[in-house]
Amino acid sequence: MRTLEEWEEALALAVDTDYSYGLARRMEAFKTNAVLGYRTAGSRAEWETGEMLLREMQALGLRDVHKDRIRVDGWEFEKAVMRFTDGQGQEHEFQLGAYQTDFHTHGFEAFSMVYLGKGTAESYRNVDVEGKLVLIDINQRDGWWINFPVYQAHIKGAAALVAVQEQGYGEIHDTALNAQDIAGPEDAAAFSISRADADIIRASMIDNEARVMFDACSTVTRGCRDYNIVGCIPGQEEDGKILLSAHYDSYFSGFQDDNAAVAMMLGIARAILAIGYRPGKTLVFCAMAAEEWGVAGSKYDWSTGAYEQVFTACPSWQGQVIADLNFELPAHAHGRKDGVRCTYEYVDFLEEFLCGIKADGQAYPDGVEVVYPIQTWSDDFSMAIAGIPSMVNDFSAGEFMETHYHSQYDNENFYQEPVYRFHHELYGRLVLALDRTAVVPLDFRRLFEAVKESVDPGTCERTGADRKTLFAAIDRAAALGGRLYDIIKDKNRCYREMLRSGREEEAGRLAASCRELNRALLGAFRKEQDYFVRLNWHDEVLFPQEAVQNNLKAVSRAMDCLGTGDVRGALEAVYGIDNNRYAFLFDREVFCYFTEYVLDQPAGRLKWGAGRIVHHENLFGLVTGLKAKSCEGAPDLEGEMQTLKQVAGRQALCYRDDIKYMTACVEKMAQALMGCMDLA
Structure with a gap:
């Protein structure tokens, strides 16, 4: 029986980046535009690529290779x-x-x-x-x-x-x-x-x-058939799964985004199969369609394939998949330091995991770190809100996004083999580490700490929001989350020791005894996503009270500016409220269209963004009025001041309600964690 270290060494030797590079290049053969490329949602080229990937999974020896049918809007x-x-x-x-x-x-x-x-x-x-x-x-x-x-x-x-x-x-x-x-x-x-x-x-x-x-x-064309391509390495557990994902649609040739990611996912599968590793959990490899775009007339028109996969095609993954390792642009360094971006609950596990990782000095001279929380830029967000704790190789901060991304210059000329190899080995080792857990290693304490840090005491004091009750609830829940994670770590240490010493049957019994606990933990994670994950108008992830909290600060700045006659300063402050920075540039019809299609459209058109913006202040009239007065010498601003006072009053009421809501949600989460403690 090999030790984990021996499996990791064997995996590293089995990684073949030439294979992955070649597969990434082969994906370029299918295109909707003969000159520029493009492999878009619901198109013939995307379908042909999916068929090729299905054959590739079969040739590798993956099991249960199939296509999951989804529905998207198509573009040719x-x-x-x-x-x-x-x-x-x-x-x-x-x-x-x-x-x-x-x-x-x-x-x-x-x-x-x-x-x-x-x-x-x-x-x-x-x-x-x-x-x-x-x-x-x-x-x-x-x-x-x-x-x-x-x-x-x-x-x-x-x-x-x-x-x-x-x-x-x-x-x-x-x-x-x-x-x-x-x-x-x-x-x-x-x-x-x-x-x-x-x-x-x-x-x-x-x-x-x-x-x-x-x-x-x-x-x-609205309402097209599309397909996600799935293959597995069967595990010994019935319910436990680890998901690896990447998207196979693209703009132009899409070498980095996301051919190299799909190829790396299958390169990891190939290496695991080559060394004969028998996983405890079923390893699922999913090539997602329609990531770049997949639904017309929606603010949330990307990551459609992933959303449809986990909410409509295969909702059974919810409660079974303990982690999604999603890959984006993995064959190019996006900085001197690499990052694994994850949900709050996986931070501690990943930090411990990375302690044993030595980064390739050529690829990442400053090492590798954990960054959080996840963002809306990639498929891992859709996975997370469905209750699947997710992570992605961090790709959004480097200059590549401003220079090459989504252009014809995203091609093999900017391929960096040391980076690609390091990511194959890093995420291959992470699969092995996750597979050697009996209990899904979620630490909710980090979430509660982030919630507490996100609440501004000054805003609570000015609005009369009940910060004291909220913080007391957070402290109790964080302590509970910490105790629960200590139990999880103890169980996983025992599980690893059993495997290390060759007591596989005993390890199997321990894993089986933790199945209800795992379902409860994943259920608690799903509740957390429903309770706490919200978006602002720029698609940034935040907690429920933060949008109003930021609005109140902007309103206060605007009122201070009006008090001194600084109209331009007031305008700049008002632009920071919700989506009103666009109000001063485009016609009211434009502004209203892109406001109302978020607030008044079926959830089926909003996908992963549905219900995650809950407040809005339409200040188009205020903005246009201030613009008209910005050139006057000594304008009368009393009307605008009264409008802002009304906005402040409405937002303060929303904030008090948001803090009450947060308190109730923290208490519900504590109850869910108590249920997990009972099962542990």
């Missing part, structure tokens, strides 16, 4: 080609990227193209864009998302919007195209053009307008 982007004759008579042909919208020409058609700067409401003053293409500059990191200027162009009658990434994304080269999820309706058409190509057109414009020929075919 065939082409977007623009021809232009410049002022010197030179002819140009440009390949354009696209967003998930519906637009068709009948071959090349003539269009007027109008350049409108940032494409805000002000840009359209005295400009007729009916039936024209609107060219704009955009920075989706520091400005606003693509859906706002696209819908602005749409309601003004434009045929389509063509966006140029001036910064934020695609910064690697001026020929870079960029693609992102549209987060808007499919009838508001949108495409992307490189900075270099846009400059050629703009240089020959007369009064910011030019004639172009455009041939495009971009098709959105």
